Amino acid sequence: MRVTKKLLPKAALVGAVVATAALALAACAPQTAAPSASDSGEAGPAEISVGIITSETGPLASYGKQYLDGFKAGLDWATDGTGEVNGTKLDIDYRDDAGVPDTAVAIAKELIGSGTNILAGSASSGVAAALAEQAGQNKVLFLSGPAAADAITGINGYTFRTGRQSAQDVATAGTFLGDLEGKNVTVFAQNNAFGQGNAAAVEAILGAKGATITPVLVAEDVTEFTPFAQQVLAGNPDLVFVAWAGATSGAMWQAMSQQGVFDKVPVVTGLGDSATFGAYGEASDKISFLNHYFPGAPDNEVNDEMVKAVEAAGGTPDLFTPDGFNAAIMLVQAVKEGKGDVDAMVKALEGFTFDGPKGKLEVRASDHALIQDMYQVKLVANGGAFTPELVATVPAKDVAPAEKQ
Incomplete structure:
Protein backbone atom coordinates (compact mmCIF):
# COMPACT_ATOMS: atom_id res chain seq x y z
CA MET A 1 0.00 0.00 0.00
CA GLN A 168 -13.75 2.21 -1.18
CA ASP A 169 -14.54 3.81 2.19
CA VAL A 170 -13.72 0.62 4.09
CA ALA A 171 -10.53 0.00 2.13
CA THR A 172 -9.42 3.55 2.90
CA ALA A 173 -9.98 2.91 6.61
CA GLY A 174 -7.60 -0.02 6.34
CA THR A 175 -4.81 2.19 4.99
CA PHE A 176 -4.45 3.77 8.44
CA LEU A 177 -2.95 0.45 9.60
CA GLY A 178 -0.86 -0.34 6.55
CA ASP A 179 -0.16 -4.09 6.63
CA LEU A 180 -3.34 -5.68 7.99
CA GLU A 181 -1.99 -9.20 8.42
CA GLY A 182 -2.52 -10.33 12.02
CA LYS A 183 -4.11 -7.03 13.11
CA ASN A 184 -7.28 -6.77 15.21
CA VAL A 185 -9.98 -4.40 13.97
CA THR A 186 -13.08 -3.61 16.03
CA VAL A 187 -16.17 -2.32 14.25
CA PHE A 188 -18.19 -0.10 16.61
CA ALA A 189 -21.63 0.45 15.13
CA GLN A 190 -25.36 0.48 15.69
CA ASN A 191 -27.18 -2.83 15.48
CA ASN A 192 -29.24 -1.90 12.43
CA ALA A 193 -28.95 -2.42 8.69
CA PHE A 194 -26.42 0.40 8.38
CA GLY A 195 -24.17 -0.89 11.17
CA GLN A 196 -24.49 -4.54 10.18
CA GLY A 197 -23.70 -3.66 6.58
CA ASN A 198 -20.55 -1.83 7.61
CA ALA A 199 -19.45 -4.71 9.82
CA ALA A 200 -19.97 -7.13 6.94
CA ALA A 201 -18.01 -4.89 4.56
CA VAL A 202 -15.09 -4.59 6.97
CA GLU A 203 -15.06 -8.38 7.39
CA ALA A 204 -15.13 -8.93 3.64
CA ILE A 205 -12.52 -6.31 2.72
CA LEU A 206 -10.11 -5.97 5.65
CA GLY A 207 -10.63 -9.55 6.81
CA ALA A 208 -9.54 -10.71 3.36
CA LYS A 209 -6.26 -8.88 3.93
CA GLY A 210 -5.49 -10.80 7.11
CA ALA A 211 -7.19 -8.75 9.83
CA THR A 212 -9.34 -10.27 12.56
CA ILE A 213 -12.66 -8.38 12.75
CA THR A 214 -14.68 -8.03 15.97
CA PRO A 215 -18.05 -6.25 15.75
CA VAL A 216 -19.39 -4.35 18.78
CA LEU A 217 -22.97 -3.60 17.79
CA VAL A 218 -25.18 -1.37 19.95
CA ALA A 219 -28.99 -1.32 19.96
CA GLU A 220 -30.46 1.84 18.46
CA ASP A 221 -32.38 2.74 21.64
CA VAL A 222 -29.24 2.76 23.86
CA THR A 223 -28.33 6.17 25.30
CA GLU A 224 -25.53 5.22 27.73
CA PHE A 225 -22.41 4.19 25.85
CA THR A 226 -19.81 3.83 28.61
CA PRO A 227 -20.08 0.01 28.84
CA PHE A 228 -19.65 -0.32 25.09
CA ALA A 229 -16.61 1.96 25.04
CA GLN A 230 -15.13 -0.24 27.75
CA GLN A 231 -15.97 -3.32 25.67
CA VAL A 232 -14.08 -1.83 22.73
CA LEU A 233 -10.98 -1.34 24.87
CA ALA A 234 -11.23 -4.81 26.37
CA GLY A 235 -10.76 -6.31 22.92
CA ASN A 236 -7.27 -4.75 22.60
CA PRO A 237 -7.83 -3.68 18.99
CA ASP A 238 -5.18 -2.24 16.71
CA LEU A 239 -7.85 -0.09 15.05
CA VAL A 240 -11.43 0.91 15.79
CA PHE A 241 -13.69 1.58 12.81
CA VAL A 242 -16.80 3.55 13.80
CA ALA A 243 -19.95 3.51 11.67
CA TRP A 244 -22.61 5.65 13.35
CA ALA A 245 -25.45 7.93 12.34
CA GLY A 246 -28.25 9.80 14.06
CA ALA A 247 -29.04 11.77 17.19
CA THR A 248 -26.94 9.64 19.58
CA SER A 249 -23.66 10.37 17.78
CA GLY A 250 -22.62 13.13 20.18
CA ALA A 251 -23.17 10.99 23.29
CA MET A 252 -21.33 8.07 21.71
CA TRP A 253 -18.25 10.16 20.86
CA GLN A 254 -18.29 11.70 24.35
CA ALA A 255 -18.30 8.26 25.99
CA MET A 256 -15.43 7.11 23.78
CA SER A 257 -13.44 10.17 24.79
CA GLN A 258 -14.21 9.86 28.52
CA GLN A 259 -13.13 6.21 28.55
CA GLY A 260 -9.80 7.09 26.97
CA VAL A 261 -10.32 5.11 23.77
CA PHE A 262 -8.60 7.77 21.67
CA ASP A 263 -5.52 7.71 23.90
CA LYS A 264 -5.05 3.97 23.53
CA VAL A 265 -6.00 3.02 19.97
CA PRO A 266 -6.43 4.70 16.58
CA VAL A 267 -10.09 5.44 15.80
CA VAL A 268 -11.22 5.85 12.18
CA THR A 269 -14.56 6.98 10.79
CA GLY A 270 -15.87 8.59 7.63
CA LEU A 271 -15.89 12.38 7.33
CA GLY A 272 -19.22 13.52 5.94
CA ASP A 273 -20.27 16.83 4.48
CA SER A 274 -19.48 20.20 6.05
CA ALA A 275 -22.65 20.15 8.18
CA THR A 276 -21.12 17.32 10.27
CA PHE A 277 -17.75 18.89 11.03
CA GLY A 278 -18.87 20.09 14.46
CA ALA A 279 -20.51 16.82 15.52
CA TYR A 280 -17.52 15.15 17.16
CA GLY A 281 -17.08 17.41 20.17
CA GLU A 282 -13.81 17.15 22.05
CA ALA A 283 -12.88 14.07 20.03
CA SER A 284 -12.67 16.09 16.79
CA ASP A 285 -8.89 16.41 16.65
CA LYS A 286 -8.29 12.83 17.87
CA ILE A 287 -10.19 10.94 15.17
CA SER A 288 -8.61 9.82 11.90
CA PHE A 289 -11.04 10.35 9.03
CA LEU A 290 -11.40 8.59 5.71
CA ASN A 291 -12.92 10.89 3.12
CA HIS A 292 -14.40 10.83 -0.37
CA TYR A 293 -14.01 14.55 -1.01
CA PHE A 294 -13.75 18.01 0.48
CA PRO A 295 -12.93 21.08 -1.60
CA ASP A 373 -8.41 8.34 -5.24
CA MET A 374 -9.60 8.59 -1.64
CA TYR A 375 -8.31 10.69 1.25
CA GLN A 376 -7.00 10.48 4.80
CA VAL A 377 -8.11 13.63 6.64
CA LYS A 378 -8.00 15.27 10.06
CA LEU A 379 -10.13 18.02 11.60
CA VAL A 380 -8.37 21.05 13.04
CA ALA A 381 -9.69 23.83 15.24
CA ASN A 382 -10.21 27.06 13.33
CA GLY A 383 -11.75 30.05 15.09
CA GLY A 384 -14.15 28.06 17.24
CA ALA A 385 -15.05 25.64 14.45
CA PHE A 386 -13.35 22.65 12.83
CA THR A 387 -12.13 22.40 9.28
CA PRO A 388 -10.59 19.46 7.38
CA GLU A 389 -6.95 19.18 6.40
CA LEU A 390 -5.56 16.62 4.00
CA VAL A 391 -3.20 14.09 5.58
CA ALA A 392 -2.66 11.78 2.60
CA THR A 393 -4.09 10.94 -0.80
CA VAL A 394 -4.69 7.19 -1.13
CA PRO A 395 -4.14 6.07 -4.73
CA ALA A 396 -7.17 4.70 -6.54
CA LYS A 397 -5.62 1.30 -7.18
CA ASP A 398 -5.05 0.74 -3.46
CA VAL A 399 -8.72 1.09 -2.58
CA ALA A 400 -10.41 -0.22 -5.71
CA PRO A 401 -13.40 -2.46 -4.86
CA ALA A 402 -13.23 -6.14 -5.65
CA GLU A 403 -14.14 -6.65 -9.29
CA LYS A 404 -17.55 -8.10 -10.06
CA GLN A 405 -17.66 -10.42 -13.03
Whole structure:
Protein backbone atom coordinates (compact mmCIF):
# COMPACT_ATOMS: atom_id res chain seq x y z
CA MET A 1 0.00 0.00 0.00
CA ARG A 2 1.26 3.42 -0.92
CA VAL A 3 -0.04 6.79 0.12
CA THR A 4 1.02 10.08 -1.35
CA LYS A 5 1.62 12.56 1.44
CA LYS A 6 0.40 16.08 0.96
CA LEU A 7 -0.19 18.74 3.59
CA LEU A 8 -3.08 21.17 3.14
CA PRO A 9 -2.36 24.37 5.05
CA LYS A 10 -5.30 26.39 3.78
CA ALA A 11 -8.30 25.58 5.92
CA ALA A 12 -10.10 28.38 4.14
CA LEU A 13 -10.43 26.13 1.14
CA VAL A 14 -13.07 24.18 3.05
CA GLY A 15 -15.80 26.42 1.72
CA ALA A 16 -14.74 25.71 -1.85
CA VAL A 17 -15.93 22.80 -3.91
CA VAL A 18 -14.32 19.92 -5.70
CA ALA A 19 -15.33 18.46 -9.00
CA THR A 20 -15.13 14.74 -9.18
CA ALA A 21 -14.32 13.65 -12.65
CA ALA A 22 -10.87 12.36 -13.50
CA LEU A 23 -8.27 12.12 -16.25
CA ALA A 24 -7.04 8.94 -17.77
CA LEU A 25 -6.91 7.32 -21.15
CA ALA A 26 -10.29 6.77 -22.73
CA ALA A 27 -10.72 3.27 -24.09
CA CYS A 28 -9.20 4.12 -27.46
CA ALA A 29 -7.75 7.62 -27.23
CA PRO A 30 -6.45 10.00 -24.58
CA GLN A 31 -9.00 12.38 -23.05
CA THR A 32 -7.13 15.28 -21.47
CA ALA A 33 -9.87 17.89 -21.39
CA ALA A 34 -13.62 18.19 -21.14
CA PRO A 35 -15.50 16.32 -23.87
CA SER A 36 -15.94 18.99 -26.50
CA ALA A 37 -19.31 19.80 -28.01
CA SER A 38 -17.52 20.69 -31.25
CA ASP A 39 -15.86 17.30 -31.78
CA SER A 40 -16.67 16.13 -35.27
CA GLY A 41 -18.42 12.90 -36.14
CA GLU A 42 -21.63 11.54 -37.55
CA ALA A 43 -24.56 13.74 -36.60
CA GLY A 44 -26.78 12.62 -33.76
CA PRO A 45 -30.44 13.45 -33.05
CA ALA A 46 -31.47 17.08 -32.71
CA GLU A 47 -32.39 16.56 -29.05
CA ILE A 48 -31.95 13.94 -26.34
CA SER A 49 -34.01 13.93 -23.14
CA VAL A 50 -32.25 13.19 -19.83
CA GLY A 51 -34.03 12.59 -16.52
CA ILE A 52 -32.17 13.70 -13.38
CA ILE A 53 -33.88 12.06 -10.39
CA THR A 54 -32.56 12.94 -6.93
CA SER A 55 -33.61 14.34 -3.56
CA GLU A 56 -34.58 17.99 -3.74
CA THR A 57 -36.72 17.56 -0.61
CA GLY A 58 -36.75 14.98 2.18
CA PRO A 59 -34.00 13.80 4.56
CA LEU A 60 -31.29 13.77 1.88
CA ALA A 61 -32.15 17.11 0.29
CA SER A 62 -28.78 18.63 1.17
CA TYR A 63 -26.99 15.77 -0.59
CA GLY A 64 -29.26 16.19 -3.57
CA LYS A 65 -28.41 19.88 -3.79
CA GLN A 66 -24.69 19.17 -3.71
CA TYR A 67 -25.12 16.66 -6.53
CA LEU A 68 -27.25 19.04 -8.62
CA ASP A 69 -24.84 21.94 -8.11
CA GLY A 70 -22.03 19.74 -9.36
CA PHE A 71 -24.05 18.38 -12.28
CA LYS A 72 -25.02 21.82 -13.55
CA ALA A 73 -21.44 23.08 -13.25
CA GLY A 74 -20.15 19.95 -14.98
CA LEU A 75 -22.64 20.17 -17.81
CA ASP A 76 -21.67 23.76 -18.50
CA TRP A 77 -17.99 22.82 -18.41
CA ALA A 78 -18.29 19.68 -20.56
CA THR A 79 -20.39 21.37 -23.27
CA ASP A 80 -18.47 24.67 -23.31
CA GLY A 81 -21.60 26.39 -22.01
CA THR A 82 -23.78 25.33 -24.94
CA GLY A 83 -25.81 22.54 -23.35
CA GLU A 84 -25.26 20.68 -26.63
CA VAL A 85 -23.09 17.78 -27.79
CA ASN A 86 -22.08 17.91 -31.46
CA GLY A 87 -25.28 19.81 -32.24
CA THR A 88 -27.52 17.55 -30.13
CA LYS A 89 -29.37 19.54 -27.49
CA LEU A 90 -29.55 17.97 -24.03
CA ASP A 91 -33.06 18.46 -22.66
CA ILE A 92 -32.59 18.02 -18.91
CA ASP A 93 -35.69 17.19 -16.86
CA TYR A 94 -35.00 17.61 -13.12
CA ARG A 95 -37.26 15.55 -10.85
CA ASP A 96 -37.51 15.25 -7.03
CA ASP A 97 -37.60 11.72 -5.60
CA ALA A 98 -37.84 13.01 -1.97
CA GLY A 99 -35.68 10.02 -1.00
CA VAL A 100 -38.60 7.63 -1.61
CA PRO A 101 -37.95 4.63 -3.93
CA ASP A 102 -41.60 4.31 -5.00
CA THR A 103 -41.65 7.98 -5.98
CA ALA A 104 -38.46 7.57 -7.99
CA VAL A 105 -39.80 4.49 -9.78
CA ALA A 106 -43.02 6.30 -10.73
CA ILE A 107 -40.98 9.20 -12.13
CA ALA A 108 -38.68 6.83 -14.02
CA LYS A 109 -41.61 4.98 -15.58
CA GLU A 110 -43.17 8.26 -16.68
CA LEU A 111 -39.93 9.48 -18.23
CA ILE A 112 -39.16 6.19 -19.94
CA GLY A 113 -42.71 6.01 -21.23
CA SER A 114 -42.26 9.42 -22.84
CA GLY A 115 -39.09 8.31 -24.62
CA THR A 116 -36.30 9.21 -22.17
CA ASN A 117 -33.52 6.63 -22.26
CA ILE A 118 -30.93 8.29 -20.00
CA LEU A 119 -31.48 8.66 -16.24
CA ALA A 120 -29.15 9.97 -13.51
CA GLY A 121 -29.25 10.24 -9.67
CA SER A 122 -29.77 9.63 -6.70
CA ALA A 123 -28.47 10.41 -3.20
CA SER A 124 -30.36 7.48 -1.62
CA SER A 125 -29.08 3.91 -2.01
CA GLY A 126 -32.66 2.60 -1.87
CA VAL A 127 -33.68 4.93 -4.68
CA ALA A 128 -30.59 4.14 -6.74
CA ALA A 129 -31.21 0.39 -6.43
CA ALA A 130 -34.81 0.86 -7.58
CA LEU A 131 -33.75 3.04 -10.53
CA ALA A 132 -31.06 0.53 -11.50
CA GLU A 133 -33.73 -2.16 -11.61
CA GLN A 134 -35.82 0.00 -13.92
CA ALA A 135 -32.79 0.66 -16.10
CA GLY A 136 -32.13 -3.04 -16.45
CA GLN A 137 -35.74 -3.93 -17.19
CA ASN A 138 -36.25 -1.16 -19.72
CA LYS A 139 -32.73 -1.12 -21.21
CA VAL A 140 -32.01 2.55 -20.51
CA LEU A 141 -28.74 4.11 -19.37
CA PHE A 142 -28.55 4.94 -15.65
CA LEU A 143 -25.76 7.06 -14.14
CA SER A 144 -26.02 6.40 -10.41
CA GLY A 145 -25.06 9.29 -8.11
CA PRO A 146 -23.79 9.60 -4.53
CA ALA A 147 -25.61 6.47 -3.29
CA ALA A 148 -22.83 4.29 -1.84
CA ALA A 149 -24.34 0.78 -1.52
CA ASP A 150 -21.92 -1.76 -3.01
CA ALA A 151 -24.79 -3.76 -4.53
CA ILE A 152 -25.31 -1.07 -7.18
CA THR A 153 -21.94 -1.85 -8.76
CA GLY A 154 -22.39 -4.53 -11.40
CA ILE A 155 -26.13 -4.80 -10.78
CA ASN A 156 -26.74 -4.82 -14.55
CA GLY A 157 -25.12 -3.76 -17.79
CA TYR A 158 -26.93 -0.41 -17.96
CA THR A 159 -25.97 1.06 -14.58
CA PHE A 160 -22.80 3.10 -14.02
CA ARG A 161 -21.42 4.78 -10.91
CA THR A 162 -20.52 8.47 -10.89
CA GLY A 163 -19.32 8.47 -7.26
CA ARG A 164 -17.54 6.19 -4.84
CA GLN A 165 -18.99 3.16 -3.02
CA SER A 166 -18.82 1.79 0.52
CA ALA A 167 -16.05 -0.69 -0.31
CA GLN A 168 -13.75 2.21 -1.18
CA ASP A 169 -14.54 3.81 2.19
CA VAL A 170 -13.72 0.62 4.09
CA ALA A 171 -10.53 0.00 2.13
CA THR A 172 -9.42 3.55 2.90
CA ALA A 173 -9.98 2.91 6.61
CA GLY A 174 -7.60 -0.02 6.34
CA THR A 175 -4.81 2.19 4.99
CA PHE A 176 -4.45 3.77 8.44
CA LEU A 177 -2.95 0.45 9.60
CA GLY A 178 -0.86 -0.34 6.55
CA ASP A 179 -0.16 -4.09 6.63
CA LEU A 180 -3.34 -5.68 7.99
CA GLU A 181 -1.99 -9.20 8.42
CA GLY A 182 -2.52 -10.33 12.02
CA LYS A 183 -4.11 -7.03 13.11
CA ASN A 184 -7.28 -6.77 15.21
CA VAL A 185 -9.98 -4.40 13.97
CA THR A 186 -13.08 -3.61 16.03
CA VAL A 187 -16.17 -2.32 14.25
CA PHE A 188 -18.19 -0.10 16.61
CA ALA A 189 -21.63 0.45 15.13
CA GLN A 190 -25.36 0.48 15.69
CA ASN A 191 -27.18 -2.83 15.48
CA ASN A 192 -29.24 -1.90 12.43
CA ALA A 193 -28.95 -2.42 8.69
CA PHE A 194 -26.42 0.40 8.38
CA GLY A 195 -24.17 -0.89 11.17
CA GLN A 196 -24.49 -4.54 10.18
CA GLY A 197 -23.70 -3.66 6.58
CA ASN A 198 -20.55 -1.83 7.61
CA ALA A 199 -19.45 -4.71 9.82
CA ALA A 200 -19.97 -7.13 6.94
CA ALA A 201 -18.01 -4.89 4.56
CA VAL A 202 -15.09 -4.59 6.97
CA GLU A 203 -15.06 -8.38 7.39
CA ALA A 204 -15.13 -8.93 3.64
CA ILE A 205 -12.52 -6.31 2.72
CA LEU A 206 -10.11 -5.97 5.65
CA GLY A 207 -10.63 -9.55 6.81
CA ALA A 208 -9.54 -10.71 3.36
CA LYS A 209 -6.26 -8.88 3.93
CA GLY A 210 -5.49 -10.80 7.11
CA ALA A 211 -7.19 -8.75 9.83
CA THR A 212 -9.34 -10.27 12.56
CA ILE A 213 -12.66 -8.38 12.75
CA THR A 214 -14.68 -8.03 15.97
CA PRO A 215 -18.05 -6.25 15.75
CA VAL A 216 -19.39 -4.35 18.78
CA LEU A 217 -22.97 -3.60 17.79
CA VAL A 218 -25.18 -1.37 19.95
CA ALA A 219 -28.99 -1.32 19.96
CA GLU A 220 -30.46 1.84 18.46
CA ASP A 221 -32.38 2.74 21.64
CA VAL A 222 -29.24 2.76 23.86
CA THR A 223 -28.33 6.17 25.30
CA GLU A 224 -25.53 5.22 27.73
CA PHE A 225 -22.41 4.19 25.85
CA THR A 226 -19.81 3.83 28.61
CA PRO A 227 -20.08 0.01 28.84
CA PHE A 228 -19.65 -0.32 25.09
CA ALA A 229 -16.61 1.96 25.04
CA GLN A 230 -15.13 -0.24 27.75
CA GLN A 231 -15.97 -3.32 25.67
CA VAL A 232 -14.08 -1.83 22.73
CA LEU A 233 -10.98 -1.34 24.87
CA ALA A 234 -11.23 -4.81 26.37
CA GLY A 235 -10.76 -6.31 22.92
CA ASN A 236 -7.27 -4.75 22.60
CA PRO A 237 -7.83 -3.68 18.99
CA ASP A 238 -5.18 -2.24 16.71
CA LEU A 239 -7.85 -0.09 15.05
CA VAL A 240 -11.43 0.91 15.79
CA PHE A 241 -13.69 1.58 12.81
CA VAL A 242 -16.80 3.55 13.80
CA ALA A 243 -19.95 3.51 11.67
CA TRP A 244 -22.61 5.65 13.35
CA ALA A 245 -25.45 7.93 12.34
CA GLY A 246 -28.25 9.80 14.06
CA ALA A 247 -29.04 11.77 17.19
CA THR A 248 -26.94 9.64 19.58
CA SER A 249 -23.66 10.37 17.78
CA GLY A 250 -22.62 13.13 20.18
CA ALA A 251 -23.17 10.99 23.29
CA MET A 252 -21.33 8.07 21.71
CA TRP A 253 -18.25 10.16 20.86
CA GLN A 254 -18.29 11.70 24.35
CA ALA A 255 -18.30 8.26 25.99
CA MET A 256 -15.43 7.11 23.78
CA SER A 257 -13.44 10.17 24.79
CA GLN A 258 -14.21 9.86 28.52
CA GLN A 259 -13.13 6.21 28.55
CA GLY A 260 -9.80 7.09 26.97
CA VAL A 261 -10.32 5.11 23.77
CA PHE A 262 -8.60 7.77 21.67
CA ASP A 263 -5.52 7.71 23.90
CA LYS A 264 -5.05 3.97 23.53
CA VAL A 265 -6.00 3.02 19.97
CA PRO A 266 -6.43 4.70 16.58
CA VAL A 267 -10.09 5.44 15.80
CA VAL A 268 -11.22 5.85 12.18
CA THR A 269 -14.56 6.98 10.79
CA GLY A 270 -15.87 8.59 7.63
CA LEU A 271 -15.89 12.38 7.33
CA GLY A 272 -19.22 13.52 5.94
CA ASP A 273 -20.27 16.83 4.48
CA SER A 274 -19.48 20.20 6.05
CA ALA A 275 -22.65 20.15 8.18
CA THR A 276 -21.12 17.32 10.27
CA PHE A 277 -17.75 18.89 11.03
CA GLY A 278 -18.87 20.09 14.46
CA ALA A 279 -20.51 16.82 15.52
CA TYR A 280 -17.52 15.15 17.16
CA GLY A 281 -17.08 17.41 20.17
CA GLU A 282 -13.81 17.15 22.05
CA ALA A 283 -12.88 14.07 20.03
CA SER A 284 -12.67 16.09 16.79
CA ASP A 285 -8.89 16.41 16.65
CA LYS A 286 -8.29 12.83 17.87
CA ILE A 287 -10.19 10.94 15.17
CA SER A 288 -8.61 9.82 11.90
CA PHE A 289 -11.04 10.35 9.03
CA LEU A 290 -11.40 8.59 5.71
CA ASN A 291 -12.92 10.89 3.12
CA HIS A 292 -14.40 10.83 -0.37
CA TYR A 293 -14.01 14.55 -1.01
CA PHE A 294 -13.75 18.01 0.48
CA PRO A 295 -12.93 21.08 -1.60
CA GLY A 296 -9.33 21.43 -0.40
CA ALA A 297 -8.30 17.82 -0.99
CA PRO A 298 -7.57 17.74 -4.75
CA ASP A 299 -5.19 20.14 -6.46
CA ASN A 300 -6.00 20.38 -10.15
CA GLU A 301 -7.55 22.70 -12.72
CA VAL A 302 -10.83 20.81 -13.03
CA ASN A 303 -11.49 21.05 -9.30
CA ASP A 304 -10.65 24.76 -9.37
CA GLU A 305 -13.10 25.31 -12.22
CA MET A 306 -15.84 23.34 -10.49
CA VAL A 307 -15.42 25.25 -7.25
CA LYS A 308 -15.54 28.60 -9.04
CA ALA A 309 -18.61 27.65 -11.05
CA VAL A 310 -20.59 26.35 -8.07
CA GLU A 311 -19.74 29.36 -5.92
CA ALA A 312 -20.55 31.77 -8.77
CA ALA A 313 -24.00 30.15 -8.96
CA GLY A 314 -24.53 30.73 -5.23
CA GLY A 315 -23.78 27.18 -4.08
CA THR A 316 -21.24 25.69 -1.71
CA PRO A 317 -19.05 22.83 -2.94
CA ASP A 318 -19.26 19.84 -0.62
CA LEU A 319 -18.97 16.07 -0.25
CA PHE A 320 -21.11 15.03 -3.23
CA THR A 321 -20.57 17.94 -5.62
CA PRO A 322 -17.99 16.01 -7.67
CA ASP A 323 -20.40 13.10 -8.17
CA GLY A 324 -22.72 15.42 -10.08
CA PHE A 325 -19.82 16.89 -12.04
CA ASN A 326 -18.69 13.37 -13.00
CA ALA A 327 -22.22 12.50 -14.09
CA ALA A 328 -22.23 15.43 -16.50
CA ILE A 329 -18.88 14.45 -18.02
CA MET A 330 -20.02 10.84 -18.42
CA LEU A 331 -23.33 11.96 -19.93
CA VAL A 332 -21.56 14.07 -22.54
CA GLN A 333 -19.19 11.22 -23.38
CA ALA A 334 -22.10 8.80 -23.77
CA VAL A 335 -24.06 11.14 -26.05
CA LYS A 336 -21.01 12.17 -28.06
CA GLU A 337 -20.06 8.59 -28.88
CA GLY A 338 -23.43 6.82 -28.65
CA LYS A 339 -25.73 9.51 -30.07
CA GLY A 340 -28.67 8.34 -28.00
CA ASP A 341 -28.38 4.63 -28.82
CA VAL A 342 -28.31 2.91 -25.43
CA ASP A 343 -26.00 0.03 -26.34
CA ALA A 344 -23.58 2.42 -28.03
CA MET A 345 -23.66 4.76 -25.03
CA VAL A 346 -22.92 1.86 -22.68
CA LYS A 347 -19.96 0.86 -24.84
CA ALA A 348 -18.72 4.46 -24.87
CA LEU A 349 -18.55 4.55 -21.09
CA GLU A 350 -16.97 1.16 -20.44
CA GLY A 351 -13.27 1.78 -19.83
CA PHE A 352 -13.73 5.57 -20.16
CA THR A 353 -11.09 7.59 -18.32
CA PHE A 354 -11.27 11.31 -17.78
CA ASP A 355 -9.93 14.32 -15.93
CA GLY A 356 -12.15 15.31 -13.04
CA PRO A 357 -12.15 17.22 -9.79
CA LYS A 358 -10.44 14.33 -7.94
CA GLY A 359 -7.86 13.78 -10.66
CA LYS A 360 -7.79 10.60 -12.72
CA LEU A 361 -11.01 8.59 -12.84
CA GLU A 362 -11.67 5.33 -14.63
CA VAL A 363 -14.99 3.65 -15.38
CA ARG A 364 -14.11 -0.01 -14.89
CA ALA A 365 -15.36 -1.86 -17.94
CA SER A 366 -16.27 -5.13 -16.22
CA ASP A 367 -18.70 -3.83 -13.57
CA HIS A 368 -18.91 -0.03 -14.07
CA ALA A 369 -17.31 0.85 -10.72
CA LEU A 370 -15.67 4.29 -10.68
CA ILE A 371 -12.02 3.91 -9.71
CA GLN A 372 -10.74 7.01 -7.92
CA ASP A 373 -8.41 8.34 -5.24
CA MET A 374 -9.60 8.59 -1.64
CA TYR A 375 -8.31 10.69 1.25
CA GLN A 376 -7.00 10.48 4.80
CA VAL A 377 -8.11 13.63 6.64
CA LYS A 378 -8.00 15.27 10.06
CA LEU A 379 -10.13 18.02 11.60
CA VAL A 380 -8.37 21.05 13.04
CA ALA A 381 -9.69 23.83 15.24
CA ASN A 382 -10.21 27.06 13.33
CA GLY A 383 -11.75 30.05 15.09
CA GLY A 384 -14.15 28.06 17.24
CA ALA A 385 -15.05 25.64 14.45
CA PHE A 386 -13.35 22.65 12.83
CA THR A 387 -12.13 22.40 9.28
CA PRO A 388 -10.59 19.46 7.38
CA GLU A 389 -6.95 19.18 6.40
CA LEU A 390 -5.56 16.62 4.00
CA VAL A 391 -3.20 14.09 5.58
CA ALA A 392 -2.66 11.78 2.60
CA THR A 393 -4.09 10.94 -0.80
CA VAL A 394 -4.69 7.19 -1.13
CA PRO A 395 -4.14 6.07 -4.73
CA ALA A 396 -7.17 4.70 -6.54
CA LYS A 397 -5.62 1.30 -7.18
CA ASP A 398 -5.05 0.74 -3.46
CA VAL A 399 -8.72 1.09 -2.58
CA ALA A 400 -10.41 -0.22 -5.71
CA PRO A 401 -13.40 -2.46 -4.86
CA ALA A 402 -13.23 -6.14 -5.65
CA GLU A 403 -14.14 -6.65 -9.29
CA LYS A 404 -17.55 -8.10 -10.06
CA GLN A 405 -17.66 -10.42 -13.03
